[in-house]
Amino acid sequence: MTAPVRYAHPEAIVDTQWLADHLRDPALRVFDCTTYLHYETGTGRPYRVESGRRDYEQGHIPGSAFLDLQGELSDQASPFNFMMPAADDLAARFAARGVGAGTRVVLYARGNPQWATRVWWMLRAIGFDEAAILDGGFDTWRAEGRPVETGETRYPAATLVVRPRPGLFVGKEEVRAAIGDPGVCILNALAPDLHRGDNPRYGRPGRIPGSVNVPALSLVDAATRALGPPEAVAAAFAAAGAAPSQRILVYCGGGIAATLDAFLLHQLGYRDVAVYDASMSEWAKDETLPIERG
Known part of the structure; x- marks a missing residue:
């Protein structure tokens, strides 16, 4: 069992x-x-x-x-x-x-x-x-x-x-260096339309290349605002490909929704989780940083 x-x-x-x-x-x-x-x-x-x-x-x-x-x-x-x-x-x-x-x-x-x-x-x-x-x-x-x-x-x-x-918040350089690293999962806590690039709210539409999506609001009961049950939350992260053995870098629009994902990852026993503080507010406006859509 x-x-x-x-x-x-x-x-x-x-x-x-x-x-x-x-x-x-x-x-x-x-x-x-x-x-x-x-x-x-x-x-x-x-x-x-x-x-x-x-x-x-x-x-x-x-x-x-x-x-x-x-x-x-x-x-x-x-x-x-x-x-x-x-x-x-x-x-x-x-x-x-x-x-x-x-x-x-x-x-x-x-x-x-x-x-x-x-x-x-x-x-x-x-x-x-x-x-x-x-x-x-x-x-x-x-x-x-x-x-x-x-x-x-x-x-x-x-x-x-x-x-x-010091490892709980990161900047754009660590995130950029993590792109393509199998030991790191870059995780987007924004809504799916923002992740896909259908919404240009932060500037250039899209996501950090290779990042996966677990929207923060999907982890909360819409009626009660209570945190989701551990089994469902764990399943959501696992389905996205976030493994406990990886370093998890979580981002959103401005480092807020990302902390809800990060808090729940911590609750599930993930030991190496950080939040990209400036998130898409910085990334989407910096033309030197890569972005992907779709």
């Missing part, structure tokens, strides 16, 4: 009942990470970024604070949205928001868990391992009729020691 597939790091996924039972824990730090992308045409940019703060102010999980991913946790000097800051800089920003030694962090979002997994992956990259994703996020919390509040929460500042894991 084949052993059932299980997520390898269940401590990094909590459900709404667990969170409801632990909301009064003084060491708990809960953050709404919601961001919205408004896709536009004719503007020269793939989308407009909107912070989810307004929705947070109108109602959020009691005791949770808000993290503005683009405005607060991203490299403001970069020409691309959502880029990872230097590790020391990012750690200082998290510490100012109450993340540090002795704290347990739960991250959630509205509509799409990729915003929570992005923050989770960033925390992991600087060596903080006491973070978890709320399965189903705010959507499930509200659907279950659980309480919300409108007052803003600010946690006291903490001390966060940086223990960088």
